[in-house]
């Protein structure tokens with residue numbers, strides 16, 4: 001498959017989650033590099049204001065949130081366990097906690113080392129912009145608050161929990177599932193940005209981390225955002241199938257936790273795990289946005 005276009009940036013942990021899945025599945029993909037904070041004009045056109053990263057595009061279908069992207073990869077590659085919905089209840093609970101509370105604990109617990117890492121990867125000016133942007137997100141977030149000290153304890157307990165779970169090569173068996181990729185990205189980020197080596201005192205986590213790293217990130221080429229928008233313009237959204245609604249209605253969908261900017265459109269399909277919105281824009285025509293239900297809120301829009 002070489003039709004997947006990932007809107008991503010280098011130091012984005014959730015982008016890394018998907019890059020590793022693409023590596024595991026051995027896929028070719030294309031990347032649109034976006035800034036670590038808005039403005040992101042092409043994504044505004046394509047995803048209608050959804051502001052989290054990564055976003056994936058296949059033609060005129062747009063997948064918001066790593067849950068939706070992973071589900072698409074799972075379905076098109078036969079690696080069913082990349083879809084968290086296909087995993088055990090225990091793995092689902094682990095991944096949900098790891099992708100939110102533990103991820104935030106890694107960020108909050110990183111302290112000033114994170115700023116040094118950011119400046120190393122971007123620039124001092126972009127680091128300042130980044131801090132102001134994330135402070136604005138934090139003010140409107142609806143997440144558990146924690147001090148840096150509490151955050152570090154959460155991370156340490158999480159690594160101990162992983163060490164205890166790793167009786168097999170991967171967290172929930174002999175092959176990786178979505179939960180492994182959820183656990184990978186925060187540890188990767190911590191190592192990249194703060195050079196913190198949580199794995200040092202957890203040998204089984206260290207060996208697991210090396211196995212995950214060995215998957216690589218697939219093979220990708222970069223394209224510019226205008227080319228990606230042309231791809232959307234020249235395509236039609238794929239057929240909706242059984243989940244299509246007989247009577248579409250106007251709704252607004254927003255993340256329930258942080259970066260809660262809503263996206264509005266016509267709800268044209270839904271199933272137990274996802275919603276599909278139809279949107280129109282003069283630059284790209286009709287696109288379908290696929291969003292997960294977990295972690296999102298849907299409200300009627302007039």
Ligand SMILES: N[C@@H](CCC(=O)N[C@@H](CS)C(=O)NCC(=O)O)C(=O)O
Nearest residue numbers: 012013014036051052053065066067
């Ligand atoms: N639940 C989302 C979380 C994504 C997320 O938090 N991404 C970070 C970057 S790694 C983000 O969007 N930060 C704000 C931004 O980049 O504008 C997912 O799984 O995709």
